[in-house]
Amino acid sequence: MGKSKAMQVLIVFLAFLITIPLIFIIIYIFREGITKINWTFLTKIPKPVGESGGGIVNALIGSILIVVTAAVMAIPLGIMCGIYLSENSTSRLSYWSRLSVDVLQGVPSIVTGIVVYFWVVKPIGTFSAFSGSIALAIMMLPILIRSTEETLKLIPFSLKEAGLALGLPYHKVILRVIVPCGISGILSGVMLSIARIAGETAPLLFTAFGNPFLSTNLGKPMQSLPLMIFNYATSPYDDWHDMAWGAALILLFTVLLLNIITKLTTKRWNVQL
């Protein structure tokens, strides 16, 4: 009995010990970040080193633009591919397609960055926000495809049969009956994938590249929050560290919020991811 008790104590101790650093990290970032955030911080572009003031509006707008563009590209493709995989679960192409999605999920993000550099940046001849969006879209795809496929698989076959028996064409059965039934699961996949890529830095290093000025041109280099945190955090200046803390708080808050919303919706709709 002693062994059993000891084991239980050890397991409970280890399991809860690891929550301490996380809570510590979050509190630390909150404490460091909250004092830096004010109206100037949110609405001005950064000042050169040595001048105080300045903000991160270029990174905020850049992040939003890059992520939205990535989502616009990836969401239709991902959902369609998920439909394909759930509808054709046995064909040879779907076997290879599913395998590819598995591979894609494991590709290190830095490798995605390299590849997109050669696909988009080099032929065009300049770093661009658009190429960053493509890299992020590639990273979104596996999550989207998986969640769509898993959700649609759970929908009873009789629904589809009923639709077809009423004479609805196949695409209408899928788009008007099956997809709306699984929409909550698909949406949580969308949210999850956006939360995942919003904090990605590595694929943007060689694509969006970063930009100290405000830019809304997708064809030009653009700053994003994670890139800015990376550049400012590794710089030797305390001013820049301060700005990076503020940016880190905003990024962390957004990502955690997206995750929590996803979790609440999945709980509400009882979706299995």
Next chain:
Amino acid sequence: MDEIKRISKRKNSNGQIRAESLFKRSLVIIGAAMVILVLGILLTLIIESVPSIRSLGLKYLWGTTWDPVNNIYGAAPFLLGTVLTSFLALIISIPFSFAIAVYLGEYNPKGWLSNFLKNTVELIAAVPSVIYGFWGLLVLVPLVRSLEMKLGILPYGIGIFTASLILAVMIIPYAASLGREMIRLVPSPLKEAAYSLGATRYEVLTNVILPYTKSGLFAGILLSLGRALGETMAVTMVIGNTSLIPTSIFAPGNTMASVIANEFTEADHAVYLSALIELGLVLFLVTVVINMIGKRIIKRFTNE
């Protein structure tokens, strides 16, 4: 009137059929596009690393000097750095992820306390790696430095050990949630039979749950290894970025991913760039193989 109605109806149904086949065809095209995307990634990496493969050959992999100025490229320091950080991180993380998996899967699957633990662990997974890196650089590095001072070794602060600590925190949630799923799959009749024979919880854990989930837990470790190998930002920020072979686990080093992140935009001639891409190719192949093996095992395990 009837004639017109009939024609318009036929046209409509023709349109429906066309839309239907168009829909089906685009589904197939998108399914095929995924295969092409992955093959494209592989081909791009291979083609772009040809200059390096051709001029450096196999000795690239065990060359110990990385000196772009003199055009000498040996990847051994980075391979070693990657292996060291990943395995150290795994060793650090396994007790924690195992404890979380057992706690959530067996000891206390329901209740507010396990809900709290589960949510916290999922939030650990959601924190972007650049934030871990930043926190590591400004908070963990000074801590490690004072630890190194106490131990009487060169107090770099940054280095392989620090990187492994951060990596360990980052992979724990992943391994823990996989482990929990595996432990949940143990059929309760098996456990109940053991309990009814008078086994204690510890005995059930070591004699029923562990043997049953062995392969699944191994797969979970493989998948977290795959994740640790490819992690870039947090490692880049705290590992120190030197191209020398690390002499101890406290020495600064570099991993494959971090050297690419640092030097890719600085690579000024073809062989240099290509040598970096070859690193990417090696990283890609290793992570893909590890992921595939892990997923295969899990698939077999869950279908049993």
